[in-house]
Amino acid sequence: MIPTLAWTPEGVRFIDQTKLPLETEYVLATDYEQVADVIVTMVVRGAPAIGVSAAYGVALGANRSKAESAERFAPEFERICARLAGTRPTAVNLFWAIDRMKALFAKLRADGATMEQVREKFLAEAHAMYEEDIAACKTMGAFGGELLPEEGGVLTHCNAGALATCGYGTALGVIRAAVEQGKRIHVYADETRPFLQGARLTAWELMEDGIDTTVICDNMAASLMKAGKIKTVVVGADRIAANGDFANKIGTYNVAILAKEHGIPFYCAAPWSTIDTATPTGDAIPIEERSAREVTHHGGKQLTPHGVGICNPAFDVTPAKYVTAIITERGVLRAPYTESLKEMELAG
Numbered sequence: 422m423i424p425t426l427a428w429t430p431e432g433v434r435f436i437d438q439t440k441l442p443l444e445t446e447y448v449l450a451t452d453y454e455q456v457a458d459v460i461v462t463m464v465v466r467g468a469p470a471i472g473v474s475a476a477y478g479v480a481l482g483a484n485r486s487k488a489e490s491a492e493r494f495a496p497e498f499e500r501i502c503a504r505l506a507g508t509r510p511t512a513v514n515l516f517w518a519i520d521r522m523k524a525l526f527a528k529l530r531a532d533g534a535t536m537e538q539v540r541e542k543f544l545a546e547a548h549a550m551y552e553e554d555i556a557a558c559k560t561m562g563a564f565g566g567e568l569l570p571e572e573g574g575v576l577t578h579c580n581a582g583a584l585a586t587c588g589y590g591t592a593l594g595v596i597r598a599a600v601e602q603g604k605r606i607h608v609y610a611d612e613t614r615p616f617l618q619g620a621r622l623t624a625w626e627l628m629e630d631g632i633d634t635t636v637i638c639d640n641m642a643a644s645l646m647k648a649g650k651i652k653t654v655v656v657g658a659d660r661i662a663a664n665g666d667f668a669n670k671i672g673t674y675n676v677a678i679l680a681k682e683h684g685i686p687f688y689c690a691a692p693w694s695t696i697d698t699a700t701p702t703g704d705a706i707p708i709e710e711r712s713a714r715e716v717t718h719h720g721g722k723q724l725t726p727h728g729v730g731i732c733n734p735a736f737d738v739t740p741a742k743y744v745t746a747i748i749t750e751r752g753v754l755r756a757p758y759t760e761s762l763k764e765m766e767l768a769g
């Protein structure tokens with residue numbers, strides 16, 4: 422399995438996603454500040470992977486602390502959580518994971534836990550999130566794989582694969598499961614400007630698995646759809662609002678409109694930790710604006726004239742009306758999403 426992130430006795434080891442596919446290098450984060458840095462710099466990225474990384478970051482923070490009890494650790498714990506929560510604003514999995522660590526800490530503090538107990542329970546919780554994430558990807562893969570055609574082209578945008586999770590992937594998990602079910606799928610991977618998650622990461626991990634893949638520039642999807650080469654679209658999500666609108670990598674919205682125009686099913690695959698029923702609609706999802714340099718430069722080389730205006734929102738919001746179904750580990754949701762999400766939330 423692709424080693425996106427792993428706990429080691431020295432700290433958390435990340436495959437460096439800024440270097441793939443040409444170099445396979447690892448970064449070891451030995452304290453929570455370093456975990457925050459690898460999230461900001463996108464050594465690790467993808468909503469579920471960011472969430473679990475933050476949980477390990479909290480565990481590392483407890484390991485490095487000199488406090489003797491949960492009570493004494495409390496102010497430091499708040500600082501650790503705030504630092505990790507301040508890394509990236511859009512993927513709700515980050516806040517979901519930190520909130521889960523906060524709920525655990527509140528209980529440990531109320532029980533008068535020692536730091537030894539805090540360290541042990543924090544690590545166990547982070548490990549549980551890691552394992553749950555892989556299990557969720559496999560389950561949503563099995564549900565979603567059934568929805569893909571027996572054969573033909575499937576378009577995906579960005580990287581919602583093993584590299585964006587603890588393993589297997591969400592959208593790419595659906596594709597992997599379809600291939601495991603014997604379907605003859607050919608993946609079209611949007612290159613995904615400006616960070617090129619599709620060209621670099623999706624292409625790399627699917628090739629590692631021997632899945633047929635063609636990289637296309639982001640502006641080629643319409644013409645391929647018109648030519649009948651794309652039968653289905655499946656993408657991941659960073660945050661799904663209560664009405665089914667969802668944020669994902671910038672450009673997802675374009676693909677959704679194109680799919681609608683060409684009568685092609687458009688699926689969003691995400692674990693339940695990506696669903697944010699506290700956010701009523703996509704308009705309320707915070708969108709991260711990243712450095713202009715990601716647009717102006719490539720491989721250290723400047724592409725644009727000095728001083729030109731640059732806009733670099735990392736995500737866009739796809740309205741629920743374009744979504745054929747949302748695939749989760751709890752099942753496949755259909756419109757109207759306000760009702761189906763509420764029902765599935767209550768069912769647990």
Ligand code: MRU
Pocket residue numbers: 466467468469512578579580581582585586590591592618656657658659669670671735
């Ligand atoms: O900026 P990134 O690379 O973290 O954005 C990632 C995406 O948009 C993914 O599609 C999303 O997080 C789902 S990952 C399973």
